Every structure is written in structure tokens, then in C-alpha cells.
Amino acid sequence: MLIECVPNVSEGRRADVVARMAELIRSEPGVRLLDHSSDPSHNRSVFTLVGDAAGVERAVLTLFERAIADIDLRAHTGEHPRVGAVDVVPFIPIADATMADCVALAKKVGAEVASKFGVPVFLYEEASTNPARRNLEDIRRGEFEGLTPDFGPKAPHPSAGATVIGARMPLIAYNINLATDRLDVAKKIAAAIRQSSGGFRYVKAAGFKLENRGIVQVSMNLTNYEKTPIFRVFEAVKREAERYGVSILESEIVGLVPSAALNGAAEFYLQISGFKPDQVLENKLRSEN
Amino acid sequence: MLIECVPNVSEGRRADVVARMAELIRSEPGVRLLDHSSDPSHNRSVFTLVGDAAGVERAVLTLFERAIADIDLRAHTGEHPRVGAVDVVPFIPIADATMADCVALAKKVGAEVASKFGVPVFLYEEASTNPARRNLEDIRRGEFEGLTPDFGPKAPHPSAGATVIGARMPLIAYNINLATDRLDVAKKIAAAIRQSSGGFRYVKAAGFKLENRGIVQVSMNLTNYEKTPIFRVFEAVKREAERYGVSILESEIVGLVPSAALNGAAEFYLQISGFKPDQVLENKLRSEN
Numbered sequence: 001m002l003i004e005c006v007p008n009v010s011e012g013r014r015a016d017v018v019a020r021m022a023e024l025i026r027s028e029p030g031v032r033l034l035d036h037s038s039d040p041s042h043n044r045s046v047f048t049l050v051g052d053a054a055g056v057e058r059a060v061l062t063l064f065e066r067a068i069a070d071i072d073l074r075a076h077t078g079e080h081p082r083v084g085a086v087d088v089v090p091f092i093p094i095a096d097a098t099m100a101d102c103v104a105l106a107k108k109v110g111a112e113v114a115s116k117f118g119v120p121v122f123l124y125e126e127a128s129t130n131p132a133r134r135n136l137e138d139i140r141r142g143e144f145e146g147l148t149p150d151f152g153p154k155a156p157h158p159s160a161g162a163t164v165i166g167a168r169m170p171l172i173a174y175n176i177n178l179a180t181d182r183l184d185v186a187k188k189i190a191a192a193i194r195q196s197s198g199g200f201r202y203v204k205a206a207g208f209k210l211e212n213r214g215i216v217q218v219s220m221n222l223t224n225y226e227k228t229p230i231f232r233v234f235e236a237v238k239r240e241a242e243r244y245g246v247s248i249l250e251s252e253i254v255g256l257v258p259s260a261a262l263n264g265a266a267e268f269y270l271q272i273s274g275f276k277p278d279q280v281l282e283n284k285l286r287s288e289n
Numbered sequence: 290m291l292i293e294c295v296p297n298v299s300e301g302r303r304a305d306v307v308a309r310m311a312e313l314i315r316s317e318p319g320v321r322l323l324d325h326s327s328d329p330s331h332n333r334s335v336f337t338l339v340g341d342a343a344g345v346e347r348a349v350l351t352l353f354e355r356a357i358a359d360i361d362l363r364a365h366t367g368e369h370p371r372v373g374a375v376d377v378v379p380f381i382p383i384a385d386a387t388m389a390d391c392v393a394l395a396k397k398v399g400a401e402v403a404s405k406f407g408v409p410v411f412l413y414e415e416a417s418t419n420p421a422r423r424n425l426e427d428i429r430r431g432e433f434e435g436l437t438p439d440f441g442p443k444a445p446h447p448s449a450g451a452t453v454i455g456a457r458m459p460l461i462a463y464n465i466n467l468a469t470d471r472l473d474v475a476k477k478i479a480a481a482i483r484q485s486s487g488g489f490r491y492v493k494a495a496g497f498k499l500e501n502r503g504i505v506q507v508s509m510n511l512t513n514y515e516k517t518p519i520f521r522v523f524e525a526v527k528r529e530a531e532r533y534g535v536s537i538l539e540s541e542i543v544g545l546v547p548s549a550a551l552n553g554a555a556e557f558y559l560q561i562s563g564f565k566p567d568q569v570l571e572n573k574l575r576s577e578n
Contacts (some may be wrong), residue, residue, distance in 0.1 A: 002574070034573060050574060074419050094570060168572070177562075234559050250562035256570045259548055265555035273466075273539035281383060281459070282548045282571060284323060285291070285339060 002095035003102060004170065005056045008087045009045045009067050010076055012038040017070045018045045019220040024062050030055030043078025044087070050094065053105050060089060060109055062114070064163075068117055081140050084119065084161035088136060091127075091167045094258060095286065102167035103127045110165045114152030117160065121151040124166035139164055167203075172222040172261060173254035174230060176237050180246045183209050186216035189240045193218075193233060200236070202228035215249060223262040231268045259283075291384035292391060293459065294345050297376045298334045298356050299365055301327040306359045307334045313351050319344030332367025333376070339383065342394050349378060349398055350405070355450075357406055361448040364498045373408065373450035377425060380416075380456045383547065384575065391456035392416045398453045403441030406449065410440040413455035428453055447496045458491075461511040461550060462543035463519060465526050466479050469535045472498050475505035482507075482522060489525070491517035504538060514550040548572075551557075 011017050018038050025033045031051035038045040049059055064086050071085035074075030089109070091102040106127035114121045128134045130148060137164055139147070148154060149162065156162045178186060193199040194206075202224035208217045222228060238248050260277065267275050278284050300306050314322045327334040338348055353375050356409050360374035378398070380391040395416035403410045417423045418439060428436070437443055438451065445451045467475060475496030480486045485492040486493035491513035497506045507526055513518060527537050549566065556564050567573050 032574075095574075184559075214377060230555075248560055250560050251563060252562055253568055256568055256573060259552070259569050260573045262552045262555035262569065263548070265559055266519075266551035269558040270519060270541050270554055271537055273541055275542060277547055279542055280548050280551065281293075281545045282575075284383075284545060285321075286571075 001052060001097045001101065002050055003053055003056050003097050003105060004050045004092040004094050005049065005060060005089065006065055006092065007047050007049075007060060007089045009047070009063070009069070009071070009072065010043065010078070010082045010087050011071050012044040012083055013040045014070075016133070020070075021045070021063055021066050022047065024066055025049050025059045028055055028059040028062065031059045039080075041078070042080035043076060044080045044082070053097075053101065057109055061112060063227065064113055064117055064119070068119070068157070068160045073161045074159060082161070083122075083140060084157075084163040085159070086163050088124075088164045089166075090125065091165075092170050093167075094170065099126055099167060099169070106165050106167045110151045113163060113183060114149070114166070117157070118153060119157045119160050120149035120153055120155070120162040122147065122162060122164045123150045124164050125168040127166040136164060154205055157225075161196065169224045170256075170258050170261075172225055172230065172257050174220045174222055174233070174251065175254065176218045176220070176234065176251045177210070177249045178212075178216050178218065178241055178246050179249040180216060180244075181209070181214050182244070182246070183207060183216050185241065185244045185246055186218050188244075189219075189237055190218050191241050193220075193236050200228045200233060203233060222261075225258070225264070229264045229268070230261055231265040234265075290341060290386045290390065291339055292337050292342055292345050292386050292394060293337065293381040293383050294349060294378065295381065296336050296338075296349060296352055296378045298352070298360070299332065299335070299362065299367070299371045299374055300356070300360050301331055301333040301357075301367065302329050302331055307473070309359075310352055310355050312333070312337065313355055314338050314348045317344055317348040317351065320348045328369075330367070331369035332365060333369045333371070335513065342386075345380070345402075346394060346398055350401060353402055353408070357408070357446070357449045362450045363448060371450070372411075372429060372443075373452040374448070375412075375452050377453045378455075379414065380454075381459050382456075383459065388415055388456060388458070395454050395456045397560050399440045402452060402454070403438070406446070407442060408446045408449050409442055409444070409451040411436065411440035411451060411453045412439045413453050414457040416455040425453060458513045458515065458547075459547050460548050461514055461519065461548075463509045463511055463522070463540065464506045464543065465509070465540045466499070466502075466525065466538045467505050467507065467530055467535050468538040469505060469533075470498070470503050471533070472496060472505050474530065474533045474535055475507050477533075478526055479507050479509075481526050481529050482509075489522060490516045492522060511550075514547070514553070518553045518557070519550055520554040523554075 035048040067085040110121040190205035190207040191197045204221040324337040325487040356374040399410040478497040479494035493510040
């Protein structure tokens, strides 16, 4: 059983501080650090790690300890909104882990962070116990001072603030490039398909111009590929574009995508009936491990 | 690096003999037996095993030793054509193994089988050194007595016959069901798409009636999904069917399919540009192991 974890830390400028955090995660048995990147203007770093539940739990607690020692939010500036030194920690089911495993881990780690470090913990997304706090944006908008946390003290930690811990599906960054330079078309399509303006529940979308290529892009985050699959979004964008006489030039997946999300597209287009995940050779190999 | 191996043995009736072979494969370190099945009317068993090159090599040699002790071809009857006690042994690249790895392994195991057991070995498919012997059917048609083997004595072993060892791509058993009961349509489409009558190079196909469902099926083996991908075959069948006013009801994958074959279809239909295999989360995890 493998769980992915993508902690966001409010430090993206001091390279030595970030490198030390990466080293701590790497040295945790049962855990692999797949990626980490820092954005100086946001003053923020994102780590992507994977491991069994116990390993990921240890790595996250070690990261909190380090971040609380190294980061003082009172001296922090940066464009990105944040509530804490360790700002947000999502646990994500991959391989044979379930969402229930990740929700349980989020609550366990949340309780530990609150009691060990005195930091207020807000649970979000699938781990949320309160529908008004499912969305990270809603917790941030509450400016956390006004809300009672799920674990820990009501007042934020003086230097480390608060933190948001939860469980969510893997996020797929997916863009569709249109064979046109008409930005209005990309914006209209983005509005048609995104949840916020009446489209698919698990789609965030915006229209952009790719200046150097003379085309436009519908840029998307797909936040639950099981409930809003890639192929359905692709077909909807294609159909909306047709209405303006525009065709799809290409699409692109930015970063990682779970195998199951691509298999779902193959199953749909090839009209495969009665397909089972363990028919995929690699899944079969893993399950027999 | 993982290699799959699918030895076919000329024994499908004596369950105890087959069970002992399965047990020997299972007990080999570094090897997993994914599946085995026996067909009494063919008097033949098929084992599917996976492991590192050294483990698979040991398992195959042990299987030969057992089969030569237990099977006497002079007393063998069965519908399926065969040349030996261990009839055919293909090595198949999966995960990070290449075809070159499998060709090398086929030659190594072939030389060992010939010298250890005095069984003539014919190399086939990608391991073949002779274009006239690439196809298993051509070696069988030669009735092996007339051919000089790649390794070992010219005359067949008295009780164990000869054997055919080689390397090939994973085979995908893929069927497309048509929304019609017209067998002639299935047969015409099968003829249009299969290699033997002018179609795609890596497709074998036949048309069948599914009596109990009142529909027909184009039943296929795809022998190289990299060079003749599933989606191209699906689209060709769909187009040919249209010409008779027939639509596709569904398709089915029988048994296992490599993840890359399904990803290829997703990439095609979603028009994904610049996609790299290590963007698939599971591949990334494996490569960082």
C-alpha cells in the first residue's frame, strides 16, 4: 500500500533550509522523495514523497519539526496565501491505498502535530468533518483566526501559524491547445466546463494565450479523475470548440498521471467491456508481490 | 528488469504431473508463477511466469528436467500440434527489459537445454537467426526432422522430441463484438485487417458467431502492440463495419495487457503531445525503486 504526500512549506528562498528538509525526507526509511521545487516569488516549496503509511507519517512529523525551527511566519513575505510554516499537507491514495486509508492517516498525523507542536490543525477535502471547510480556499478565506481547529489550540502558534491537513485524489494538470488565436474561445470553453461556473464538478479551468505559438489554451486541474474522467472533459472541450469552428490541436499532461486515469480513456474509446484493473500486467505483478 | 516467460508443455491430462511442474516454478527464488492452465483435449499446459533473467533461466531449466522425466512423446496424443515435451518457450520483455535482453536469454537457455538434455533447439521469432524460421508455424510445418537445429543434435530426443525457444512481444488477445448477427461481415472484416490476407502486419484475426448472444465477433491476436497498436486496429474495424451499416457493440481484452498498450490508446484519442512514459505515476515509482 503506497500513499503519496505533497506538503507545501512556506519557504522558497533559503536554498539551504529547503535542501535540509529534502534530505530529512530522503533519509526516512520506507519513503522516497519523488520531486521537490521551490518558488522564490511565492516563497514556497512543494515536496512530493511516496511511501507506506508509517514512513510517510514519520517523514511529515520530521518535516514539521524542522519547519517550525526554521520558519518564522512573522518575517515571511511572498505572493502565495498561507496559513502556516507547513501550510498544507494532502495525503493521496496511490497503488493499492484507498481514500479511507488517507483520511485515517490525515487525522492521525493532524492529532500528533497539534499535540507535539501546539499548532492548530484544520482538516480539509476528504478528511474534513465540516462541509464548509472542505475547500482549502474556504479555510484560507476564514483567515483561520476565526475558526475552531479540528485539533490543537484555538490561537495560532506565534511563529508557525496553523496548518491544513487532509486527503484528496491525485490531481492531474491537463491542458488542451486549440488551433486558433482567439482568447475569447478558450475563455468561453473554460467557463463552460469548470465547476465554478456550472461545468464538471472536479474541473478547474482557465483560458490563456500562448503568445509565442499564436494559439490559445484551456488550462485545467482535474481534481478527481474517477468521478470526472479525462476523456469526458476532452470530449466536452472538443464539442464546445466545434461550435466556434475551432479544432483541438493537441493536449498535454503536465507532470504525473496515475495509470488508471489513462486506462479509463483507453477503456472508453476502445469500448472495452468488462475490463478489470488486474488485467493490466503491471497491476497484476504488483498485486502478486 | 522483469522478463515474462510462457512455456507450453505437452501434458494437459495428468494433473499431478502438471501440479509438480507448477510447484517447481513457484519455489524458484526471484520468480513468480502468475498463471497456469491445462487443456485435456489438446493435452497441453501453459505456464505464465515472471522474474529476473537469472530466476527465469533457472525455472525453465528445472521445467525441462521435470518434463523430460515425466513426458514421453511416443505415448502422447492430443489435438494440438507439438514438436516436444517442452514444446515452445517464449521470453517476453516487460517492465524495463528490452527485446535484446530476451533474445540473449533465449540463446543462452537454448544452448544450455541442448547441452544438458540432448534436445535439439530451434530459435524462433525475434531470436531466430533464419527468416524462414521466425514463425512457429513454419518450424512445425518443417516437422523438425528435416531442419538443422540452432543448438543440439540433428535427431530429435527419443522421448522428448525437440523444442522451440525464442523471444517475442507480449501478445494481446483482443475481440471486437459487432451489433449484427451477420457472420459474413465479421469474416470480411477479419480478412481485411489481418496480416495473412493483406492487413496489418501484427494482427491475426478470424470471424466467429457468438450463438448465445445472436451477434458476431472479430477475434484477434495482436502480436506487437508497439508496431500495430490497438487503437489503429479498433479504428480500422470500426470503419470497415460502417461500410456494411454495422456498428461496434463493444470490445474485450482477454487476459493480461501491458499498461503501455492502453496508454498508447489514451495518448492517441486524447491527442496528448510530448507524453513520456515516466509521467505515469506507477512507472515513475518503479524507476525510482
